[in-house]
Amino acid sequence: MGYWKSKVLPKIKKVFEKDSTAKKAAAAEAIKNFDESKEEISKEFEEKRTELGPKVIEIFEASTAEIKTLVKDPKEAGLKKQTTSVQKFLDELVKIEFPGSKVVSEASSKFGPAYVSGPIFFVFEKVSTFIPVEEKAVEPPAPETKTEEATSSTEKEIVVEEEKKTEVVAAEASDKTEPVAEPPAKVEEAEPPKP
Numbered sequence: 001m002g003y004w005k006s007k008v009l010p011k012i013k014k015v016f017e018k019d020s021t022a023k024k025a026a027a028a029e030a031i032k033n034f035d036e037s038k039e040e041i042s043k044e045f046e047e048k049r050t051e052l053g054p055k056v057i058e059i060f061e062a063s064t065a066e067i068k069t070l071v072k073d074p075k076e077a078g079l080k081k082q083t084t085s086v087q088k089f090l091d092e093l094v095k096i097e098f099p100g101s102k103v104v105s106e107a108s109s110k111f112g113p114a115y116v117s118g119p120i121f122f123v124f125e126k127v128s129t130f131i132p133v134e135e136k137a138v139e140p141p142a143p144e145t146k147t148e149e150a151t152s153s154t155e156k157e158i159v160v161e162e163e164k165k166t167e168v169v170a171a172e173a174s175d176k177t178e179p180v181a182e183p184p185a186k187v188e189e190a191e192p193p194k195p
Contacts, residue, residue: 027115030107034119041100055096056130074121
């Protein structure tokens with residue numbers, strides 16, 4: 001056990017630490033390059049907006065519920081949980097030549113979606129502009145007539161009276177059924193046998 005902790009485990013940690021730090025540095029570089037090209041991507045997006053609309057909606061509708069939620073409300077935790085779904089969605093966007101999606105998809109497949117969340121959320125933000133906003137229609141409550149109010153208030157009074165009656169009956173029943181506690185009888189201690 002001592003050999004394992006002193007020799008093997010430190011070597012394993014070094015391998016994984018080097019990999020993750022190198023991966024983070026490369027991902028940071030990819031993010032930096034993407035941030036520099038955001039203006040160009042936005043211009044290209046505005047130029048292709050009309051032809052991309054139906055294609056994006058079709059891809060969005062065919063995607064999973066988790067991706068739909070993530071596109072509408074991007075969160076880091078959701079991105080980490082749905083890495084394969086995110087990658088598939090980005091690949092679909094690459095197929096229709098969505099601006100910026102190719103670079104983001106490549107970075108995501110190389111480093112993982114969690115490391116390049118900023119660019120992914122940027123693309124998702126652009127995708128969400130095509131998605132119709134679902135507004136829940138708030139129906140105003142129908143005005144109640146005075147007869148309905150009177151009926152409902154008398155019903156409430158009846159219910160309250162019934163509850164009180166059941167409480168009283170339950171309290172009386174519990175009083176009757178509770179056994180009277182008798183004082184404990186004195187137990188005489190037995191003397192230990194004499195040797």
